[in-house]
Structures are given as structure tokens and as C-alpha cells.
Amino acid sequence: MEITEFNKNLKTLLEGLIYRGRSAGADLIEIFLENTDHLSVIAEQDNITNVSPSFSKGAGIRVFLGQRDGFVSTNDISEEGLRHALDQALAMLGLIINPLAKTKFNGLNPLNDFATSKLDWLGNSPRLDKVTSRLIEGTSQLKKTGNHIQVRKASYSRSWQEVLIAASDGTFGHDIRLHQSMGLSILAADGLHRSSIGRRYGSSGKTDHLNSWDIEKCSHDVCESSGKMLYADYIEAGQMPTVLANRFGGVIFHEACGHLLETTQIERGTSPFADKLDKYIAHPAVTAIDEGKSDGAFGSLTMDDEGMEPHETILIKDGILKSFLSDRAGELRTGHPRTGSGRRQSHTFAAASRMRNTYIAPGKFTPEELINSTEYGLYAKSMGGGSVGPTGQFNFSVEEGYLIKDGKLTKPVKGATLIGEASDVLPRISMCANDLDLAAGYCGSISGSINVTVGQPHIKVDSITIGGR
Amino acid sequence: MESTSHNNHLIAGNIRDRIHKNARQIGIKKWDLGASYSNDSSVQIDKGTAKQLRSSQRSSITIRVWNEQGLVGITSTSDLSDSGLNKALRGAEQASDFGNASESPDFSPLAKAQLPTIDRPLINSQGINKLFSIIKDAEQELLGKHNAINNVPYNGISESNSERLYLNSDGAIRHQRRTNACLYLYARAEEAGRKPRSSGSVRLAYGSQRLDITGCIEEAARKTISHLNYAPITTGKYLVCFTPEAFLDLLGAFSSLFNARAILDGVSLSSKDSIGNQISVPFLNLNDNGLHKDNHGATSFDGEGSPTCNLSLIRNGKIQNFLHSEATARAFGVKPTGHAGLGAKVSVGPDWFEISKSDEVDSYSKALSHTTYNEEFVLIQNLNALHAGVKSSQGSFSLPFDGWIVKGQEKISIEAATVAGDIKNVLNNILNVEAEKISTTQGVSPHIWVENLSITGEA
Structure with missing residues (x-):
């Protein structure tokens, strides 16, 4: 059965897996579940040239034995897929499943849920039409501000990630991360003189970051630097x-x-x-x-x-x-x-x-x-x-x-x-x-x-x- | 044991049927996709103990769709289930609303053309325990090569089997499986009162059974030991000989010179009219030959399904062709060359450079040979930090390197230095392209001699 939601209801499943690993003799088991939704958009000159959404699910299972560790990652986050990955990690360290073995595992702690206040982050992220219009605004601003510009580019990246982490020391945490970055870059050319300058800004957990991005200031900064560097001499070593x-x-x-x-x-x-x-x-x-x-x-x-x-x-x-x-x-x-x-x-x-x-x-x-x-x-x-x-x-x-x-x-x-x-x-x-x-x-x-x-x-x-x- | 009996994880017919069904439900008539699956295992070691044993199974699919207006959208996912494919198709359809009307990709006219035969063996995995045993022995042997070698901090052995698939709604089907293995050993050596020195070696093969383990150990030891006797270099202009690895790295960093996508985007030093222009000394030839027998990563088709080919880029110093996708080829009025990725805006990149001396034109200084030349020169073993020190759109570079000052057959390692210049000047200041071509993990090249390059040392 595919895992569709990351929440406290997975506790029993994860405890079962960890118990399985501990009973095989592992010193520590850590299970990392991940669900992502990314978007990147590029504007060049006056066009949107690339819109690339992507989404993914997967798990990474790490087993420690002494100072050694075995790590297996998989896109299959069904119960069967996780068990298979765990068994693979155990086998790497020469550990064999032994359901009858007595093992010390006190279960997972209550879920430390940092995601509760972040459930609306993905929904509140800028819509695609807003992103594209801001980027076109960026390349237009570069056109207005700069001289000798051959290439104008604006880009945006949004990375949304939900994670659930469980480990045999009791760790049980749930979180949502949102990272956004945006920037402007130009290539200026005049005869054989060329300069390329870019600026990028990034934030975490700020759904309104794109709105608050000061495009005019960023554009001015990029164009000013480019203008100064266009005719610069090489430095002597x-x-x-x-x-x-x-x-x-x-x-x-x-x-x-x-x-x-x-x-x-x-x-x-x-x-x-x-x-x-x-x-x-x-x-x-x-x-x-x-x-x-x-x-x-x-x-x-x-x-x-x-x-x-x-x-x-x-x-x-x-x-x-x-x-x-x-x-x-x-x-x-x-x-x-x-x-x-x-x-x-x-x-x-x-x-x-x-x-x-x-x-x-x-x-x-x-x-x-x-x-x-x-x-x-x-x-x-x-x-x-x-x-x-x-x-x-x-x-x-x-x-x-x-x-x-x-x-x-x-x-x-x-x-x-x-x-x-x-x-x-x-x-x-x-x-x-x-x-x-x-x-x-x-x-x-x-x-x-x-x-x-x-x-x-x-x-x-x-x-x-x-x-x- | 070697075998060709691997099972397919990407069943082309199955994926095609499911995409067809989901696309029809959504109302999408035209689509294509690239899918991949890989199963990898690797081991790193630290003084005889397996530091980390890793294994991964990965799948991914990138779907492109064309909407009613002919605009393209894409989505990528690792979820190859029915619901994952459906979500990806819907995502791509939404993205197509923002497709670029001024330049929309199409199916490659070569997506159903005959593919070249790539005769590469598929070799069974030996398993992680065997990998551990190999690298444990290799580390021990390398540590025993010299008293100063006290650590092999960067090391790893891996084996993988992978599949690639390209399908489109016009009936094109491309599928390829391959197996690969890699061993790398980077040793650190230190003598009392001296700075630590480091160097290493990499080997590729179709399976871990075929890795040249002894060669990798010997090369890592030889290179590391050769840097123990080091001295600073005085800043100045030098006659430089690039090893094949170093020159391939340098030229690869400026591959936008031959990249039609970069030309259309205005970030290449070449232009649409550069075909036929003299770009280098007249005794230099350059091909992009992804089909070369030593290319362990060879593929028979690119991201758009176009066949891989052996393409002349420079002949007798003149530009012959550019690297193309479907869209750039259409813009230039030529055929795709098999160098495309897959996207709403399709990227273009080289496969495997093959550099050689022209058969028709002599070098300026045929006597220059890295094994016999007796006057002072700098031998650059490898260039570092290419991502930071190359400005491909400007043509300039300033790169740290590992190498030696060579004089009268004596080699003294250079403590720390950078080499700086302009790629067009480098190509026109070549004095000799040695005769012997050497295969590396990135391509094929002889040693290349260049005069008058700026080197900054700490002396």
C-alpha cells in the first residue's frame, strides 16, 4: 500500500520497520520519508522560455552498526517497498532478520509536528501566472535600465518539501520546508568587451517573497555592475x-x-x-x-x-x-x-x-x-x-x-x-x-x-x- | 560472470499504453516522454572499514505535451504509477499555457530513424560485499605504495544498471540498457614539515569485474608521489603542455563555442555565420563522437530520440558543424545531431570530444614532446574548479591546476598556482598537437602544447 500522507498515523508502520531492523542487530535505524513539489521558471528577453514543474516521493533508510552504516534510497514508499529497502540496508551490513530476537526499542516519541502551521505554504505560494508576470517585469526592467545588454534573464525557483523522520532513538518529526529564490542576470557586450553579472535572492518559509522582491533595485544593481565591468582591464597577478x-x-x-x-x-x-x-x-x-x-x-x-x-x-x-x-x-x-x-x-x-x-x-x-x-x-x-x-x-x-x-x-x-x-x-x-x-x-x-x-x-x-x- | 540477461524495468509498451489512455482522458493528442530507471550500489572505505554502503533504486519520467495552440509544457516525476502519470500529464498541460510561442520544439524528424549499433556488454552486478572487498584491498595496496601516503580520503567503487526510454505519440520508441562501474582513489600524502599533497585516479568499465584496479592504484600512487617534491612557481608567462585530461576539461568548459542553443541565446562566442571560420591553428581537429569505443557512457539516441553520431566540429582549424537539437536544427536549416536533452526549451550538449592532429597540416613545433623536450615548460596535469573559474560567454578562464615544472626531464610539482587566459588565444597559440591520442574518462586527446600562458604562483 502506497503511503499518501505523512502524519502520526504512520507511527505503527514505522515502529514495525524499526523493530525489524533492531531485531536484526542494527544499532540504529533511521527512516527519512520525503514528498516534494518543485517549480522553476525562466524568462529570457521578453519571453517565458521554460516552465519546469516536478514532483517526487521517496525514502532513505540508514542503518548503523558500530561506526559503519548502510544506506538505501528508493522511490517506492509502499510498506513493501520500505521493508525491501530496509532489508537491503541490513544485508549490506551482514545483518539478518530475526523476528524472535529480543531487542531494546522503546518505540517512537509522540510526533514532533513542526508542519502544523505550514500546511498552507504550498497553496499560498505564488501561482504560475504571478511568477511569469514578475519575471517578465524583471527582464523588462533590465531593458529599461541597462546599456549594451545582449542577454536579459530572470529566473525563479520554488522548492516545497515535506519530510517525516523516524529513528530508533525515538526521534519522530514532521516538517514542511519552502524555499524560494529569484534573480536577474545579464550579458552585456560592446565589440570585444563583455561582462556578465547576476544577482540572486533566496528565502525560507516566506510565501510572499516573490511579491516583496524589489525588481527595480535588483535591476539597477545588476546593470550598474555590468556597466562598470564591461570595459574593465585584467588585473595584474x-x-x-x-x-x-x-x-x-x-x-x-x-x-x-x-x-x-x-x-x-x-x-x-x-x-x-x-x-x-x-x-x-x-x-x-x-x-x-x-x-x-x-x-x-x-x-x-x-x-x-x-x-x-x-x-x-x-x-x-x-x-x-x-x-x-x-x-x-x-x-x-x-x-x-x-x-x-x-x-x-x-x-x-x-x-x-x-x-x-x-x-x-x-x-x-x-x-x-x-x-x-x-x-x-x-x-x-x-x-x-x-x-x-x-x-x-x-x-x-x-x-x-x-x-x-x-x-x-x-x-x-x-x-x-x-x-x-x-x-x-x-x-x-x-x-x-x-x-x-x-x-x-x-x-x-x-x-x-x-x-x-x-x-x-x-x-x-x-x-x-x-x-x- | 558476464551476462546479457537483464530484465527491463521500463516496459516501453506498458508506459506508452498508460500514457495514451491518460492523455486521451485529458484531451492531449500530442506528447512525448523520456524515462529512466537505475539501480546503483556503492561503497566508500576508511582505513579498512566500510564507511558507507549505499544502494538506490531510482525512476523518473519527463513528459512533454503540446496544447491546441501548439505550445509545449513539461512535468517531471519519480512516480510512474497511473496516478503519477496522470498528475504529470495534467501538470504539463497547465505548464503549456505558458509555453513560448516564439520558439516551440517539435518531434525530431530523426526520432524514428535507424539508430547506430552500440555494442556494449551488459555485465551482472557482483554485489556490495564484493565491491567492499575490492576497495578494501585497493586502499590497503595504495597506502602501502609510499610511506608518505597516509590516507585515501576520497574513494569509492560503484556499479549500476540503468535503462533509458524515449517515446512519442507519433509511434517513436527508443530503449537502451547499460551497465557501468567506477572506481576512484584519491590519496593524501604528507612528509614531515611539508604541506599535504593529493592526487588520484579514476577508472570506468561496463562492470566491476572489468575495472582496471591495478592501473587505478598505480596511477593514484604515481601521481601522488610525484607531487611530494614541490616548490612554488614564479608568476609569469610559460610554455605549457596540457595533458589530455586537462585539455579536454578546458575545451569542454567552452563547448558553447559549438552549441547552437548557446548561439541562438546570444551566450556563445560563435555566431550562426561562424561555420567555416578559422577558430584555431590549422593543425587541430575536433570531433564530438559519442559512439567512440572508449566512451563508457555511450548512448545511441539523445533526449529527443535522434541518433547519436560522430560529428566534425573543427577540421584543420575551421569550424565545421554545431551541436543541435530539433529546434536549433530547424532554426539553422540543418538536421538534428543527436545532442539534445528533453524540455520545453531543449538544452544541447556535447557527448565525447575526440581531439586529434590534422593529417593535412603540420604542427608549428613538431619537436615538442612531453617525454623528450629538454627546456623548461609547465605540464598541467588537471584543471580544477572549472565551474567557478570559466566565463564561457566571455571566453576567459582563471583556473587552479595541479602540475609540474619540467626541465631536462626533471619534474618538480608546483605548490599552488592558477593558469589564466582566453580560449580563443589558447586555440590560436597551440604549438603542437602530439601524435599519440590517449583515451580518458571524458574523451580522447593527445598532449597539447600552448605558448605564452599566464600562470600565477605564490612565489
């Missing part, structure tokens, strides 16, 4: 001080440092910070936080994908490493207590320790003071993407950059890449401004692509390698 702007500038901390503080990396032995708890890893100007509670932020959660309510986790306090981000497996394998950071893209991934809303706390300076203190350097106003290698080296492209000379912003420069290692760069963040701001993004890692927030105030790095030409 070298080592120099760099001031990183607030908001999406935080992506560097997220990628270069945040990932190294996940217990997933500690387990692998790939984090240089594994043995640095309560030691200085950054300049005393740096305090960094990861939390899942900020109202409406893209990385916020009511419960994580292992049924735990998220903590506010102080990662670095005044330069000293205070905590790691941990999930169920991380706690088991590294001893660092869970922080409500067990996250996954969908039922096809086992949860892993992942960031939520991660940011550097504000300092005492104004952004102008950071720039004024720099004789010659780079101002990275807007960051592109980046990555971190297996031994901790990071690299990030600068989407919009300016040279700083004698404490003042001068000409725009393109082609800059910031290169370094977190353990080298964190001690060189000498100044933090007072203008913390957050930005929505997607983070891809071991448990898939998830919604996160990055953020920081303006910060100054005393010296960093800039890749250029």
Missing part, C-alpha cells in the same frame, strides 16, 4: 591586501573554512583544524557563527534532516576555534556532539554535517576605514564561485573588483582569482566592519546540493595571492 565586501563575500569563509569545520572533514582526516579546538586559528578580530534559526534565511531549519532542532553554533570566538558542525554519524565517529546540522538534498542522500547560515560577526570599523587603510590592493565587491581542494587550497573568482590606490577605490578590474589556504588566510583577516549582511546560495557537497546562507561584514585580508594575467 600578485600578492596584495584585499578588502572583501559584505554579503556574498562570505562565500570564501564558507568554502575555505566552514567546510573544514564539518565533522565529515574531520572523519576524513582532511581538516587542518581537527586538533585545534580552543586554539587560535584566526586573527582575534574574527568571530564566526553557523546557525539555522534566522527568520526567513535561506539556510534556516525548524529541524534538521535527522529530526534535531538546530543550534546556534559559535565556530570561532575572537580567533579561537570553539566548535565543529556535527551530525549523527559525525558524533558517532568523532565524538563532537550533534549541532542540528545533519542535512541532505533529498531522500537519495544520507545526511551529513553541513552548514546552514554561516557568517563572520560584525566588527567595529566602517567599510570606508578598511579601504582607507589600504595603500594598494584589491576591493572585491562581488564574488563569483569557487572551490576548495582536498588539501585545503581555495580559489574564488571575483565577479566585480576595483583597484585600491592610496586608500581610495579606482578603476574596475576583471579576471581576479583569490588563492590561498584557510589556515594561512584566517590569521590575516585584520579588520571587520560593522555592516554584516547575508546572501542566499546553494552548497554542493557529500550529501548533495542544499540551501545555505553566507555572510560577513566588509573584511580586510592583509595579504592574499591574486591570480590574474
